[in-house]
Amino acid sequence: MTTSPRTHGCGRRAALTSLATSTTELAALAACATVLSGWWLVAARWLIGLTGSCVGYVVNRRWVFRQRGPRGPQFRRFAITLFSAVSLATFLFALAVALLEVDARVLHVATAAFVFATFTRPLLTRWVFPRPS
Numbered sequence: 001m002t003t004s005p006r007t008h009g010c011g012r013r014a015a016l017t018s019l020a021t022s023t024t025e026l027a028a029l030a031a032c033a034t035v036l037s038g039w040w041l042v043a044a045r046w047l048i049g050l051t052g053s054c055v056g057y058v059v060n061r062r063w064v065f066r067q068r069g070p071r072g073p074q075f076r077r078f079a080i081t082l083f084s085a086v087s088l089a090t091f092l093f094a095l096a097v098a099l100l101e102v103d104a105r106v107l108h109v110a111t112a113a114f115v116f117a118t119f120t121r122p123l124l125t126r127w128v129f130p131r132p133s
Helices: 010-033 038-064 072-099 104-128
Strands: none
Touching: 010 038, 010 104, 038 072, 038 104, 072 104
């Protein structure tokens, strides 16, 4: 299988984007976890995830998938995916915090990775940023 110059390297750039936004989200959550607990920490996790996802959208659209121009339908699909993924990850995070005696930072990474691998990434690649045929 050959790749066009337009799509060559997308996997590496997407991985770097995910690594950068995930690292930033984890650092923000770690800072919040030192002063917040309970539902305040859950709310902070949701806002952190929302912010990181918005930054990820801009970087993915411009740098990874090199898309320009109108973004109306694409942005709507992304917003639906983003809101759903952040809400799902935050729900799982809140559930894990309530049921498990594990550090919130570990739970954040575990829930975010699970939702990204099983929900967000498939929707981003197949629905939000589909490759031209």
